[in-house]
Amino acid sequence: MxxxxxxxRPTEMLEPHAWGGxxxxxxxxxxxxxxxxxxxxxxxxSVCSDCSTRECVVACPASLFVPTSDGGIVFNHEQCxxxxxCYLVCNREGAISWNYPEGGHGIVFRRT
Amino acid sequence: MSxxxxxxxxxxxVVGGGPAGSCAALVAAxxxxxxxxxxRGPFPGxxxxxxxxxxxxxxxxxxxxxWLEAPIQRWxxxxxxxxxTDTQAMTVDFRSEAWGRPPYNGATAxxxxxxxxxxxxxxxxxxxxxxxxxxxxxxxDASGAVVGVHTDRPDGDLRARVVIACDGVNSFLAxxxxxYTHTDAKHFTLGxxxxxxxxxxxxxxxxxxxxxxxxxxxxxxxxxxxxxxxFIYTNLDTxxxxxxxxxxxxxxxxxxxxxxxxxxxxxxxxxxxxxxxxLKEYSAHVIPEAGLEMMPKMTMPGMLVAGDAAxxxxxxxxxxxxxxxxxxxxxxxxxxxxxxxKAGDLGSKGLAGYERRLRDTFVLRDHRKLRRAPKLVLSDRxxxxxxxxxxxxxxxxxxxxxxxxxxxxxxxxxxERKRAGVKLSDLARDGWNGFRSFG
Amino acid sequence: xxxxxxxxxxxxxxxxxxxxxxxxxxxxPADQSALEFALQQGAAMGVGVVxxxxxxxxxxxxxxxxLACGVARAxxxxxxxxxxxxxxxxxxxxxxxDATWVWCxxxxxxxxxxxxxxxxxxxxAAQQALGIISVSRSADGVIEATxxxxxxxxxxxxxxxxxxxxxxxxxxxxxRAGLAALRAAGKAPIEVVQSSxxxxxxxxxxxxxxxxxxxxxxxxxxxALDRLRALTDAGAAVxxxxxxxxxxxxxxxxxxxxxxxxxxxxx
Numbered sequence: 001m002x003x004x005x006x007x008x009r010p011t012e013m014l015e016p017h018a019w020g021g022x023x024x025x026x027x028x029x030x031x032x033x034x035x036x037x038x039x040x041x042x043x044x045x046s047v048c049s050d051c052s053t054r055e056c057v058v059a060c061p062a063s064l065f066v067p068t069s070d071g072g073i074v075f076n077h078e079q080c081x082x083x084x085x086c087y088l089v090c091n092r093e094g095a096i097s098w099n100y101p102e103g104g105h106g107i108v109f110r111r112t
Numbered sequence: 113m114s115x116x117x118x119x120x121x122x123x124x125x126v127v128g129g130g131p132a133g134s135c136a137a138l139v140a141a142x143x144x145x146x147x148x149x150x151x152r153g154p155f156p157g158x159x160x161x162x163x164x165x166x167x168x169x170x171x172x173x174x175x176x177x178x179w180l181e182a183p184i185q186r187w188x189x190x191x192x193x194x195x196x197t198d199t200q201a202m203t204v205d206f207r208s209e210a211w212g213r214p215p216y217n218g219a220t221a222x223x224x225x226x227x228x229x230x231x232x233x234x235x236x237x238x239x240x241x242x243x244x245x246x247x248x249x250x251x252x253d254a255s256g257a258v259v260g261v262h263t264d265r266p267d268g269d270l271r272a273r274v275v276i277a278c279d280g281v282n283s284f285l286a287x288x289x290x291x292y293t294h295t296d297a298k299h300f301t302l303g304x305x306x307x308x309x310x311x312x313x314x315x316x317x318x319x320x321x322x323x324x325x326x327x328x329x330x331x332x333x334x335x336x337x338x339x340x341x342x343f344i345y346t347n348l349d350t351x352x353x354x355x356x357x358x359x360x361x362x363x364x365x366x367x368x369x370x371x372x373x374x375x376x377x378x379x380x381x382x383x384x385x386x387x388x389x390x391l392k393e394y395s396a397h398v399i400p401e402a403g404l405e406m407m408p409k410m411t412m413p414g415m416l417v418a419g420d421a422a423x424x425x426x427x428x429x430x431x432x433x434x435x436x437x438x439x440x441x442x443x444x445x446x447x448x449x450x451x452x453x454k455a456g457d458l459g460s461k462g463l464a465g466y467e468r469r470l471r472d473t474f475v476l477r478d479h480r481k482l483r484r485a486p487k488l489v490l491s492d493r494x495x496x497x498x499x500x501x502x503x504x505x506x507x508x509x510x511x512x513x514x515x516x517x518x519x520x521x522x523x524x525x526x527x528e529r530k531r532a533g534v535k536l537s538d539l540a541r542d543g544w545n546g547f548r549s550f551g
Numbered sequence: 552x553x554x555x556x557x558x559x560x561x562x563x564x565x566x567x568x569x570x571x572x573x574x575x576x577x578x579x580p581a582d583q584s585a586l587e588f589a590l591q592q593g594a595a596m597g598v599g600v601v602x603x604x605x606x607x608x609x610x611x612x613x614x615x616x617x618l619a620c621g622v623a624r625a626x627x628x629x630x631x632x633x634x635x636x637x638x639x640x641x642x643x644x645x646x647x648x649d650a651t652w653v654w655c656x657x658x659x660x661x662x663x664x665x666x667x668x669x670x671x672x673x674x675x676a677a678q679q680a681l682g683i684i685s686v687s688r689s690a691d692g693v694i695e696a697t698x699x700x701x702x703x704x705x706x707x708x709x710x711x712x713x714x715x716x717x718x719x720x721x722x723x724x725x726x727r728a729g730l731a732a733l734r735a736a737g738k739a740p741i742e743v744v745q746s747s748x749x750x751x752x753x754x755x756x757x758x759x760x761x762x763x764x765x766x767x768x769x770x771x772x773x774x775a776l777d778r779l780r781a782l783t784d785a786g787a788a789v790x791x792x793x794x795x796x797x798x799x800x801x802x803x804x805x806x807x808x809x810x811x812x813x814x815x816x817x818x
C-alpha cells in the first residue's frame with residue numbers, strides 16, 4: 001500500500017473564471033425579463049459616433065451597449081435591469097432617451 | 113373611506129410600491145383616506161433590488177411584532193467589516209445573541225418578498241394597489257401645483273389632492289417637478305449582485321451560524337481598483353455576493369461589473385465561502401450615495417418625495433441603510449398628508465410637517481451627522497492607499513522576523529505610511545474627518 | 552343560472568418556473584388570446600362577454616384581469632382542489648347551458664392536456680374548433696377560423712354556433728386595461744357558484760414532459776454499423792410510413808390505437 005505524502009505547497013490562487021464557468025448569456029438568463037416589443041430606451045447613434053469614452057459600454061451591468069465597426073452603438077433593450085446607469089454615466093446630451101417600459105413589462109426580480 | 117371631492121379620483125396617489133410607497137399608503141389609508149398606490153411592476157417588489165439587509169425597527173409602531181410574519185431569510189447576528197488587498201484580509205467581527213431574539217435588529221430578506229408583504233399591509237388598510245401601471249408624468253394646475261399623474265394605460269389620468277412620489281432612485285417625477293436642481297453621476301453608485309445557492313447547512317457551517325442566524329460582511333477593497341465596496345450576506349439557502357461601484361470610476365477604469373464580482377469571489381479570503389455555489393439570479397440597481405449633498409427639495413404644492421426618490425439612502429461605510437429610511441420617510445409623508453388634508457392646505461406650508469418630521473428624526477439627523485462619510489469612504493485614499501497601509505502594518509506586527517527583534521508599532525506605521533505614499537497631513541485630516549463623522 | 556351567449560373560459564395557472572408562488576400566477580397566453588377574441592366578438596355583436604373560471608378564491612385574480620379588460624360579468628365556480636378535465640367541463644357546462652360561443656385557450660401554462668374544450672363541447676352538444684390561430688367574422692352565427700396543421704399547413708374552418716373555440720397562445724394580443732376599468736375591476740362583484748360536480752379529488756402533478764422509454768427488439772446485423780443503421784433508419788431511403796384508409800370514426804380510432812401499439816408508442 002502506498003500513500004501520497006501530504007504536501008504543503010500552496011495551491012494556485014483561483015482565476016476569476018476558473019470556476020462557475022458561466023457565459024454572460026447564461027448569467028443574464030438567471031433573471032426574468034418580460035419583454036415589450038417597443039424599446040423603452042433609445043440610443044441616438046449619430047450623437048454617439050464621435051464619443052471616444054463610451055462609458056455606457058463598460059458600465060451597463062447587462063452589457064446592452066455594443067460598439068459597431070462603423071463607430072456607432074447598438075443597443076438592445078430586452079434584458080435591461082432599468083437601473084439608470086447608462087444615462088447617468090453618459091456625457092453626451094441627447095444620446096440616450098430613457099424611460100421605463102410599459103407597466104408589467106421588463107425586469108422581474110425574485111431573489112434579490 | 114372618505115368620498116373624494118368632485119373632479120378627483122381619490123385623495124392620495126402614491127407612486128411606487130417599494131418600502132416608502134407602501135408605508136405612505138398604509139399610514140394614509142389607515143386614516144380613512146382614499147389611497148391609490150401605483151406600481152409599474154407586475155407586483156410590488158418586482159423591480160426592486162438591494163444588497164440584502166433590512167433594519168425594520170421603524171415598523172414597530174406600524175406593524176407590532178412584525179417579526180412574526182415578515183418574510184425574512186435570516187436574522188443578522190454577526191457583522192463583519194473586512195479590509196482586502198490582493199493577498200491580505202483583515203476582519204473585525206462582532207456577534208450578538210440578542211440580535212437573534214425578538215425584537216431583533218437586522219435581517220436578510222429578498223426585496224420582491226419584503227416589498228410584496230409590506231404592500232399587502234397597505235392593501236389590507238384599504239389602499240388600492242394598481243400594478244403593471246407606469247406613471248409617465250405629473251398633472252399640474254395653473255399655479256403649478258401637482259393635482260395628479262398621467263399613466264401609460266388607456267384613459268390613464270388620475271387626479272388626487274396630493275401625490276407622494278416614491279418612484280425610486282431615478283425619480284422622474286421629482287425631476288419633472290424641478291425638485292432636483294442637478295443630478296450628477298458622481299452622486300450615484302451601481303450595485304451589482306449575485307444570488308448564489310448553497311444548502312442551508314453548508315451556509316451554517318461556512319459562516320459559523322445556525323438556526324436562521326445570519327452574517328453581514330462589508331468589504332473595503334476587493335473591487336479591482338474601482339472606488340466602491342463589496343458585500344456578502346447570508347440568506348437561508350443562498351448568499352448575496354456583490355459590489356457597489358462609484359459610477360464615474362467604473363466607467364473610467366474599463367472594468368466590467370461582473371468581472372469585478374468574479375475577482376472578489378476569487379479572493380483567497382472569499383473563495384472558500386462561495387465555492388461551489390450556483391448562480392440563481394444576477395441583478396443590478398443604482399444607489400443614491402451622496403446623502404445630503406444630492407437631496408432634492410422634499411415637498412412642493414401637491415407633492416412630497418420619499419425614499420430613494422428623495423436620495424434618503426445612508427451609505428456611510430460601515431452603515432449601509434436604505435429600506436429603513438424609505439419606510440420612515442414614507443410613513444412621515446403619510447402622516448404629513450393626513451395633517452395637510454385635515455387642515456385643507458396642500459401647499460408647501462400645509463405639507464411642511466413632512467420636512468419637520470424628517471429633520472426631527474433619524475432620517476435627516478443620521479444624514480447630517482454622517483454627511484462627510486460617503487465622500488470620505490469613497491475617496492481615493494481610503495479606497496486605494498489605506499487598505500494596503502493597514503494590512504501591511506498588521507502583517508508586520510504579527511510576522512516573526514527572528515533573529516531580528518520586533519519593531520515598534522509606531523515605526524511600522526511610519527514606514528508603511530511612507531511606503532503607501534500617504535502624507536501625514538492627509539492622514540491626519542482624514543482621521544479627523546472620520547472621527548467627526550463617525551464619533 | 553343562465554348566462555349570456557359569449558363566454559371566455561379562463562384558468563388561473565402557476566408560472567412554470569415558480570409553481571408555488573402566487574405573484575407569478577396568472578392567465579396563460581392562450582387564455583389571453585381567447586379572451587381577446589371573445590371581447591372582439593362581443594363588441595361586434597353588441598353582446599357583453601362573460602368570463603368563467605374554476606378554482607379557489609385566489610383564482611378570482613384572472614376574473615379581475617378580465618373585468619378590467621372589459622368583460623361584463625365574471626363567474627367563479629368554486630373548487631378548492633384541482634379537478635379532472637371532464638369534471639371541469641361538466642361544472643362549466645352546468646353554468647353556461649345556453650352559451651352560443653365559448654372561447655378557451657388551447658393549453659394552459661401548467662401543461663394541461665388541452666382536453667377541457669373538447670369535453671366542454673361534448674357536454675354542451677356544441678361544435679368544437681381547436682388549435683385556432685386566427686378568426687375572421689362572416690355571416691351571423693358562423694365564423695371562419697384558421698387552424699394550424701402539421702407540416703406548416705393551414706385548415707380553414709367554418710364554425711357554426713353553438714361552438715367551443717380553443718385558440719393558441721399569442722394569436723391575439725390581449726388589450727391593455729384602461730385605468731378607470733382597472734380601478735373598477737378591483738372592486739367589482741364576482742359571482743361565485745358551487746361546482747355542480749363534487750368531483751373525485753385529483754392531485755395534479757406538474758412535471759416536465761419526457762417521452763416514455765420504449766422497449767425495442769435487438770437490431771439485426773453482424774456489424775455494429777449495420778445494427779446502428781437498423782435502429783436509426785440512417786441511410787435508408789426515406790419512405791412514407793403508414794397507409795391511407797377510409798373508416799368510420801370509431802373504427803379509425805381503433806386502427807390508430809393498433810398502429811401506435813405495433814410501433815411501440817402504446818403499451
